[in-house]
Amino acid sequence: MSKVALYRGDDRYQNVLQALTAIAGDVDWAGKQRILIKPNFTSPVIPLAATHVDAVRAVLDFLRPRTAGHITIAEGAGLRDSWEGFRNYGYLPLREQYGVELRDLNRDEWVHVSVYDKRLQPLTLRVARTVADSDLRISIGPPKTHDTVIVTLALKNLVMGALIREEKGPDAPSTPVEHTGPTLGSTLQSIARLAPRRVKELAPLRWVKDRVVQQLIRSDKMLMHQSIPVFNLNLYLLARAVPPHLAVLDGFQAMEGDGPNYGTPVDWRVAIASADWLAADTVAAHLMGVEIGEVGYLDYCRRAGLGTGDLAAIDITGNVDPAACRRVFRPSPTVDKQRAWSDPRIDAVIARIAA
Numbered sequence: 480m481s482k483v484a485l486y487r488g489d490d491r492y493q494n495v496l497q498a499l500t501a502i503a504g505d506v507d508w509a510g511k512q513r514i515l516i517k518p519n520f521t522s523p524v525i526p527l528a529a530t531h532v533d534a535v536r537a538v539l540d541f542l543r544p545r546t547a548g549h550i551t552i553a554e555g556a557g558l559r560d561s562w563e564g565f566r567n568y569g570y571l572p573l574r575e576q577y578g579v580e581l582r583d584l585n586r587d588e589w590v591h592v593s594v595y596d597k598r599l600q601p602l603t604l605r606v607a608r609t610v611a612d613s614d615l616r617i618s619i620g621p622p623k624t625h626d627t628v629i630v631t632l633a634l635k636n637l638v639m640g641a642l643i644r645e646e647k648g649p650d651a652p653s654t655p656v657e658h659t660g661p662t663l664g665s666t667l668q669s670i671a672r673l674a675p676r677r678v679k680e681l682a683p684l685r686w687v688k689d690r691v692v693q694q695l696i697r698s699d700k701m702l703m704h705q706s707i708p709v710f711n712l713n714l715y716l717l718a719r720a721v722p723p724h725l726a727v728l729d730g731f732q733a734m735e736g737d738g739p740n741y742g743t744p745v746d747w748r749v750a751i752a753s754a755d756w757l758a759a760d761t762v763a764a765h766l767m768g769v770e771i772g773e774v775g776y777l778d779y780c781r782r783a784g785l786g787t788g789d790l791a792a793i794d795i796t797g798n799v800d801p802a803a804c805r806r807v808f809r810p811s812p813t814v815d816k817q818r819a820w821s822d823p824r825i826d827a828v829i830a831r832i833a834a
Contacts, residue, residue: 481755481787483762485797487748487804491731494750495537495619499727501796503545505754506615506725512548515613516579517723519620519636520556520564521739527732528740530620532569534729534750538619539577546615550577553609555584555640557700582609585644592720594713597705599824604699610641610721618756619727622747622763623738626811627710629774629818630767631739632760633726638717644698708822711775715829718780726759727752733767735808742811749804757786758793765790768807775820779829 484501486494516538518530535552542550552573554561561583565571573579589605596602610616618637625631703713728751736742749766753759757780761771771777771788781788795801811817 480792480794481753481758482794482796483751483753483755483758485762485766485795485799485801485804486750487797487799489748491531491729491750492533492537494731494748495534495727495729495752496541498750498752498797499538499541502752502754503541506545507754508546511546511615513613514542514546514548514550514615514617515610516550516552516617516619517610517637517640518552518554518564518570519640520554520561520568521631523556523559523561523564523567525740526568527734527742527744528621528623528738529564529568531729531731532573534619534727534731535570535573538617538727539573539579543577548615550579551582551609551613552579553582553584553587553607553640555587555607555642555644555700557639557644557698561585584609584640587643589643592717594703594716595705595709595828597709599709599828602702602705604702605643606641606717606721607643610637615725616721616723617725617727618723619729621733622728622730622751622767623734624736624742624767624808624811624814625738625817626813627704627707627817628714628776628820629810629814630760630764630769632763633723633728633756634718634760634776634780635714637723638714638721639700639703641717641721642699642703644700707817708775708820708825711779711820712825712828714776715779715783716832718776718785719783722785723756725752725754726756728759728763730763733808735767735810737811743809745806745808747804747806749799755786757781757788761788761790762793762795762801766801766805768805773818783829783833 484498522528584607587607618633620636730747730749733745734742
């Protein structure tokens with residue numbers, strides 16, 4: 480049985496550290512020299528949407544007695560600059576305190592991965608080489624409801640941040656530096672935020688968005704959003720390519736409603752950790768009132784055996800009864816559309832991959 484640690488308490492740092500310590504024996508430490516900690520800076524200016532630095536400190540204090548490998552804390556923010564997050568959320572001192580590297584994945588070198596567009600034609604995306612080459616990938620972020628795939632947990636945090644977004648220059652990665660000031664993406668995000676959702680969903684505006692994504696922002700993160708069914712398929716494909724080796728969900732304060740950025744806080748005070756990322760996401764989703772069969776990409780991963788997605792086959796250990804932590808999160812306003820992820824054509828694609 481896969482083990483998932485679940486701890487609840489009034490100290491975020493201790494919750495995460497205890498959860499990790501409980502599953503330390505499940506982690507394969509052999510030969511791990513390139514260690515990646517992937518926080519969540521979906522928004523570098525909305526703390527509720529991001530990974531708290533104290534949770535990352537707990538991960539670092541867990542790692543240091545167990546490995547001498549090189550540790551990189553890396554993120555590729557969606558529309559704003561990743562260094563905003565490192566500065567705003569107190570990550571810069573970690574470099575000196577722990578001897579770690581901070582890296583913006585959006586300015587990384589890359590490798591190519593194959594996914595699909597909305598017509599189910601092959602689409603090539605770029606994944607940050609730092610993520611692809613890491614031999615211990617740790618995803619740490621807050622559990623949140625989502626506006627496209629119902630929930631965003633350990634897997635989605637890692638793979639979406641790994642996709643390259645660039646806004647200028649030739650088709651080559653630029654040198655990672657500490658950039659300051661607004662970006663084209665952040666400016667467009669601010670403008671888009673003012674438009675009502677029904678307006679943003681109009682076909683002409685979606686066409687304009689696609690052109691901006693492809694030609695100005697050059698965001699492979701946005702190119703993932705082909706349609707709700709295909710987005711779930713593509714998350715499954717990236718789970719096969721660059722899965723987390725260690726999943727940490729810091730639910731001290733989670734998010735419900737209009738996630739992943741603009742939802743409302745849930746004072747949950749839990750931490751979840753597992754060396755089986757799918758088991759961690761399955762438990763977290765269940766505790767949020769969502770079953771794995773409701774979430775397309777998680778259901779695809781379960782069916783493909785990329786981890787344990789059956790609660791009956793998961794050993795939940797910790798200091799609290801899971802039933803005492805279960806709370807039905809208020810979903811995104813678009814949840815009914817999100818539930819329409821199943822598509823026989825995609826089932827055929829997955830069958831071909833499995834064969």
